[in-house]
Amino acid sequence: MERGTKTEQVEEAAAYLGLSGRTIWRRLAALPEWHDGEYVVDDLVDSIEERTCGYCGNPLPITASARRAYCDDICRQYARRRRLARQDSPAAA
Numbered sequence: 001m002e003r004g005t006k007t008e009q010v011e012e013a014a015a016y017l018g019l020s021g022r023t024i025w026r027r028l029a030a031l032p033e034w035h036d037g038e039y040v041v042d043d044l045v046d047s048i049e050e051r052t053c054g055y056c057g058n059p060l061p062i063t064a065s066a067r068r069a070y071c072d073d074i075c076r077q078y079a080r081r082r083r084l085a086r087q088d089s090p091a092a093a
């Protein structure tokens with residue numbers, strides 16, 4: 001299949017990921033490769049798909065920073081509670 005224009009790729013990626021084209025453009029603008037004229041939409045999709053929440057396994061929001069490990073504060077808190085509960089568990093003693 002012939003590769004489309006950047007706009008087509010962005011629209012495709014947006015539809016695939018269920019995000020707005022504007023979000024994809026914003027995310028792409030942060031990638032240095034994009035400015036070199038390379039089409040990196042596929043790479044972006046891959047990188048987004050690889051990133052999932054450490055608690056529920058849902059994909060992280062596209063706007064999540066590189067260091068973010070959970071999809072939201074609730075998952076972050078539950079993951080912390082689960083970790084603490086494991087440490088307190090008598091079965092582990």
Ligand SMILES: [Zn+2]
Nearest residue numbers: 053056071075
């Ligand atoms: Zn989550």
